[in-house]
Amino acid sequence: MQDHLSxxxxxxxxxxxxAILARLALGETSVSDLAKPFDISGPAISRHLKxxxxxxxxxxxxxxxxxxxxxxxRALRPVDDWLERYRKLWEERFDRLDxxxxxxxxxxxxxxxxxAKDRNKDRNKNRKPKEKKRGRKT
Amino acid sequence: MQDHLSxxxxxxxxxxxxAILARLALGETSVSDLAKPFDISGPAISRHLKxxxxxxxxxxxxxxxxxxxxxxxRALRPVDDWLERYRKLWEERFDRLDxxxxxxxxxxxxxxxxxAKDRNKDRNKNRKPKEKKRGRKT
Numbered sequence: 001m002q003d004h005l006s007x008x009x010x011x012x013x014x015x016x017x018x019a020i021l022a023r024l025a026l027g028e029t030s031v032s033d034l035a036k037p038f039d040i041s042g043p044a045i046s047r048h049l050k051x052x053x054x055x056x057x058x059x060x061x062x063x064x065x066x067x068x069x070x071x072x073x074r075a076l077r078p079v080d081d082w083l084e085r086y087r088k089l090w091e092e093r094f095d096r097l098d099x100x101x102x103x104x105x106x107x108x109x110x111x112x113x114x115x116a117k118d119r120n121k122d123r124n125k126n127r128k129p130k131e132k133k134r135g136r137k138t
Numbered sequence: 139m140q141d142h143l144s145x146x147x148x149x150x151x152x153x154x155x156x157a158i159l160a161r162l163a164l165g166e167t168s169v170s171d172l173a174k175p176f177d178i179s180g181p182a183i184s185r186h187l188k189x190x191x192x193x194x195x196x197x198x199x200x201x202x203x204x205x206x207x208x209x210x211x212r213a214l215r216p217v218d219d220w221l222e223r224y225r226k227l228w229e230e231r232f233d234r235l236d237x238x239x240x241x242x243x244x245x246x247x248x249x250x251x252x253x254a255k256d257r258n259k260d261r262n263k264n265r266k267p268k269e270k271k272r273g274r275k276t
Contacts, residue, residue, distance in 0.1 A: 003153055005153075005156070006151045006152055006153060007151075009147050009148070009150040009151035010147070010148070010151035012147040013144045013145075013147035013148035013151055014144060015141055015143075015144060018143070018220070021224075022223075025223060025224065025227060071224075071227070073224045073227035073228040074228045076221060076224050076225075076228065077228055079217070079221060080221055080225065082156070083214060083217060083218055083221070085160075085163060086159075086163065086209075086211045086214050087214075087218065089163060089209070089211035090211040090212045090214065090215055
């Protein structure tokens, strides 16, 4: 059986399913309204909805006539939590790029590149640690 | 052809591939060292690496003897950007849960629930907008 995080990533690995989620982010809607903008068959839409439902990304109403689809954005939190450890890696890369560009600029200004580098180091040392994105955990 | 974001999500939809990325987050390494902790064949590891490489999540060195694998965390930024619009939805849900729990608590304290609700409203009104996670865009 697929683990839950894999099921979530797998459900997101399709542009139609992501478009369905984007539509549902605006509010709940019926399957027929949901299908309108897509040039695909009813059964194909139903299959996409089933994948999203199994990943916990949407819920379906229980009324026989009107079974609205509703986004459950909480199912995306594990993806965000998984990303967390990698976020600092790409941010570091951008910080290093910043430093490099500043050094290049200092060279253009006729400054000793070493001075620019040391100044950047001081700047980074005094920089406040990045604020944590959110404090709560489920 | 699969769009790039779908390829990234698809590459992440496998626990072995996520474990490979977690290992590479510690530093670059050879394929044989990378394969050690996994109880799967060399060809299977190679297939996983190919999927990760095609999604831009890893790069391979070009030396004939030693082709180290290296994480490229920047390839995860589009996933983070995609999540952004949904982040506020699950945060709102948690804010509403907070309010509800405070109302329940106020009821337990013998306070008029309406007063607690109004106080929460004021509190939310005065709350500073959440700081944006980062200011840069590629």
